[in-house]
Amino acid sequence: MISAASDQISPRARSAMYAMILPLCILMVSSGCGYHLGHGVGNHSGSTLHVAVPMFENKTTEPKLAILVTQAVKDTMLRTPGIAIVNNAESSDIVLRGRITRYRVPTTAFNQRASTEEDVQLGVLIQAEDPVKRTPLWRDTFKASAAFYLGPDLTLNRSAQDRATEEASASFADILIGQLLDRHEAQQRQDKKSSED
Numbered sequence: 001m002i003s004a005a006s007d008q009i010s011p012r013a014r015s016a017m018y019a020m021i022l023p024l025c026i027l028m029v030s031s032g033c034g035y036h037l038g039h040g041v042g043n044h045s046g047s048t049l050h051v052a053v054p055m056f057e058n059k060t061t062e063p064k065l066a067i068l069v070t071q072a073v074k075d076t077m078l079r080t081p082g083i084a085i086v087n088n089a090e091s092s093d094i095v096l097r098g099r100i101t102r103y104r105v106p107t108t109a110f111n112q113r114a115s116t117e118e119d120v121q122l123g124v125l126i127q128a129e130d131p132v133k134r135t136p137l138w139r140d141t142f143k144a145s146a147a148f149y150l151g152p153d154l155t156l157n158r159s160a161q162d163r164a165t166e167e168a169s170a171s172f173a174d175i176l177i178g179q180l181l182d183r184h185e186a187q188q189r190q191d192k193k194s195s196e197d
Contacts, residue, residue, distance in 0.1 A: 047188070050084050051085060051093065052088065052091075052131065053074055054096075055067070056069050056070045056097075056099065057099040059099055059101050062103040065103060068166065069098065069169045072172065073176060073177070076176075093131070094180075095129040096129075096180070098127075101123050101124065102122060102124075104120075105161065106119055106121065108147060116150055117147055118148060118150060118164075119146070119148075120145060120148070120165050120168045121143070121168070122143065122169065122172055124141065124142050124143075124172055125141050126139065126176060128180070140179065142176055144171040144175060146167035146168040148160040
């Protein structure tokens with residue numbers, strides 16, 4: 001049964017009420033979706049995952065891309081609880097090897113005179129390895145992209161492309177670390193179940 005009191009709320013008060021309720025609803029919905037990194041959310045298995053990340057291979061013509069993408073992965077790991085980066089593969093739980101196989105910048109919007117928007121597209125092949133047996137644990141290709149706008153100044157356009165490349169690298173790193181944690185936690189559950197049987 002709907003109360004008649006709700007009809008007596010002024011439009012201004014109703015707007016204020018919605019303004020307070022809407023962000024809470026969005027927060028509750030978003031907090032339950034997918035993997036979220038940083039700020040206390042990360043490896044839920046209770047143990048620290050030690051990861052070695054050698055410099056990725058760059059199979060594209062874009063210079064310094066391997067440094068940028070590898071650093072994005074390490075930066076994301078540093079912000080993720082439950083993951084520790086190690087320099088020595090022998091002291092790691094897993095080794096992540098990467099090969100950047102795709103770097104494209106297609107035009108996604110244009111007007112009658114010129115292109116107005118382009119999209120940096122990254123493709124990275126990742127192979128996770130057992131550091132002791134030196135055998136592949138899993139292998140997957142990840143894709144990420146970021147758009148940028150073009151103007152008449154070529155120098156500013158290149159700067160915008162570089163920023164978009166950084167954004168795409170960070171997006172790829174988030175996706176990769178989410179997958180890494182998912183797979184690690186699934187393995188932990190499987191190992192626990194096997195030990196109990």
